Amino acid sequence: MEKLQFKAKGSGLELYTINIKRKDSGQITITCNCMASFKGLHCKHRIKILSGDYSLQPNTKATKEKAKTLESWLVNSELKKSLDYYFVCEESFQSLKSALDKSKKDLIKIMEGK
Numbered sequence: 001m002e003k004l005q006f007k008a009k010g011s012g013l014e015l016y017t018i019n020i021k022r023k024d025s026g027q028i029t030i031t032c033n034c035m036a037s038f039k040g041l042h043c044k045h046r047i048k049i050l051s052g053d054y055s056l057q058p059n060t061k062a063t064k065e066k067a068k069t070l071e072s073w074l075v076n077s078e079l080k081k082s083l084d085y086y087f088v089c090e091e092s093f094q095s096l097k098s099a100l101d102k103s104k105k106d107l108i109k110i111m112e113g114k
């Protein structure tokens with residue numbers, strides 16, 4: 001089993017630790033020590049690291065090596081496929097949310113004769 005560790009921050013000030021393990025079978029598991037992850041819920045800290053946001057890691061050669069290793073683990077993995085699909089859904093959701101917000105504003109304008 002191989003292991004990697006990263007730090008990530010959400011909207012607050014707290015710094016979280018992301019632990020990534022890869023089994024010999026290629027299975028990758030990722031944990032974060034935030035409350036959402038602890039409860040088995042989606043957490044943005046893990047997504048940040050998986051999407052290549054290493055901004056909170058020290059700017060060293062070791063960090064670059066770790067990032068490279070993680071990226072190589074993700075190639076053709078079940079995790080990467082699931083992550084890519086998540087991003088497609090997230091993008092569709094944001095696009096629909098914008099359209100809904102605009103339609104509400106347009107509707108109000110018409111209702112109020114503006």
Ligand SMILES: [Zn+2]
Pocket residue numbers: 016032033034035036037043044045046
């Ligand atoms: Zn987290």
